[in-house]
Amino acid sequence: MHNKADTLILFGATGDLSQRMLLPSLCALDADGLLSDELHIVGTARSELSDSEFRNFAREAVEKHLPAHRRGGMADFLNRLTYSQLDVTTPEGYADLAGKVGKDRQVAIFLSTAPSLFQPTVKGMADHGLADANSRICLEKPLGVDLESSCAINDAVAAAFSEERIFRIDHYLGKETVQNLIALRFANILFEPLWNAQHIDHVQITVAETVGLESRVDFYDDTGALRDMVQNHMLQLLALVAMEPPSSFDAGSVRDEKVKVLRALRAVETNESVTGQYRGGASDGVIVPGYDEELGSDSNTETFVALKTHIDNWRWQGVPFYLRTGKRLPERVTEIVVQFACVPHSIFPGARLMPNKLVIGIQPEENISLSLMAKVPGIEHEGMTLREVPLDIAMPDAFTGKHKRIAYERLLLDLINGDQTLFVRRDEVEAQWKWVDNIRANWEADGKAPKPYSAGSWGPSSAIALAERDGVSWHE
Structure with missing residues (x-):
């Protein structure tokens, strides 16, 4: 655990992520009294701005992206902000930035720039005393496009920062329901005795988007769904579902257990994966173009992936994990x-017993639902008529008076406080890339091309078959 930071440096402070997430999150934390009075926030980017102009920029971003009731005394937040112009590829601006930060400060750095700029940025900070033992750094994805490039990025950062001072962010880990998954498993005796191959038939993880390329044209075509979603968000969710109970809720214990799961993932065979690319269709009631039309050229980049995998350990042996993600899906x-x-024996003649199902909703609504079999009220029928009924816990209803937070609020606060528990360790990242690289290598070896699917559908029909040949239906 590090000391609390008294200075936060935001690289890429005028970028899209800063406007939508970082500045609004920091303002909300300030309004809730969660930032110390001593915290000083320095924004830096290539734009030429004065302190006053940056504060106006921040005010506009907060007013656009943060509800009015969460802003509090925004003037107090804006007064924390200063600005230092910097081209990270040249050494000239780092001295000015170091001067803005000052001497003997506990510094947290949020690096929201292209990965290609990580190495010169880290070197510039190291050369000007901003990467000493009193500083820590947070890296925004993507961290490479494969294992080799990821290692190169990590090596560049590790040249100036030790592992306990590197915070790799996956914003899904800042979501309340993702953290609630940990509480659900390890704070309730009800589930943990059943959380194994003897009692669980299968697990599904779905991350579905209705949007297309939007403003991410160049990035997405070089990346695809497997790298964009599966390699990070979905594998982190899988690890939290499948990990063994950690000895305590601290960074080392939790991440030790996650990496064991990632290393136990069985390699995916070619017939256990489906790739797709959306064509024109209807999305949210609007006619939308296909991927190649949005891109303006032909492409073999996948916008949909469905996978079946296993975890080769005692707890999960024989339990399939189905992963599905895509763009231009129905919801x-x-x-x-x-x-x-299923129950091993039914005592209810003629009744169709449905297996219990736990559904953990992460977005757009955060909720937990457990389906149970129950008797239908009435005496009209002989015997007992049964029906599946849900027990629903809507998080906003369960915790009235608690507002919904931006995921970055928790992660920025943990960065400032020096808590790595919800951040990703290097060996996790590399285990994820090793598994994903194997899938891509198999696709290339087999000449596997994405299958077309209509926008507004749930992907190629072969994705349905991937599950149904095992007697499983995707939850929709």
Whole structure:
């Protein structure tokens, strides 16, 4: 655990992420009294701005992206902000930045720039005393496009920062329901005895988007769904579902257990993966173009992936994990579905017993639902008529008076406080890339091309077959 930072440096402070997430999150934390009075926030980017102009920029971003009731005394937040112009590829601006920060400060650095700029940025900070033992750094994804490039990025950062001072962000880990998954498993005796291959039939993880390329044309075509979603967000969710109980809720214990899961992932065979690319269709009631039309050229980049994998350890042996993600799907939803095994023997003649199912909704709504079999009220029928009924916990209803936070609020606060528990360690990243690289290598070896699917559908029909040949239906 590090000391609390008294200076936060935001690289890329005028960029899209800063406007939508970082500045609004920091303002909300300030309004809730969660930032110390001593915290000084320095924004830096290539734009030529004065302190006053940067504060006006921040005010406009906060007013656009943060509800009015969460802003509090925004003037107090804006007064924390100063600005230092900097081209990270040239050494000239780092001295000015170091002067803005001052001497003997506890510094947290948020690096929201292209990965190609990580190495010169880290070198510039190291050369000007901003990467000493009193500083820590947070890296925004993507951290490479494969294992080799990821290692190169990590090596560049490790040249100036030790591992305990590197915070690799995955914003999904800042979501309340993702953290609630940890509480659900390890704070309730009800689930943990059943959380194994003897009682669980299969697990599904879905991350579905209704949007297309939007403003990410060049990035997405070089990346694809497997690298963009599976390698980071989905594998982190899988690791939290499948990990063994950590000895305590601290960074080392939690991440030790996650990396064991990632290393135990079985390699995906070619017939256990489906790739797709959307064509024109209807999305949210609007006619939308296909991927190649949006891109303006032909492409073999996948916009949809469905995978079946296993975890080769005692707890999960024989339990399939189905992963599915894509763009231009019928609804925006991120959820984890844990389907339990059927009862071994039914005492209800003629009744169709459905297995219990735990659904953990992450977005757009945060909720937990457990389906149970129950008797239908009435005496009209002989015997007992049964029906599946849900027990729903809507998080906003369960915790009235608590407002919904931006995921970055928790992660920025943890960065400032020096808590790495919800950040990703290097060995996790590299285990994820090793598994994903194997899938891509198999696709290339087999000449596997994405199958077309209509915008507004749930992907290629072969994705449905991937699950149904095992007697499993995707949860929709």
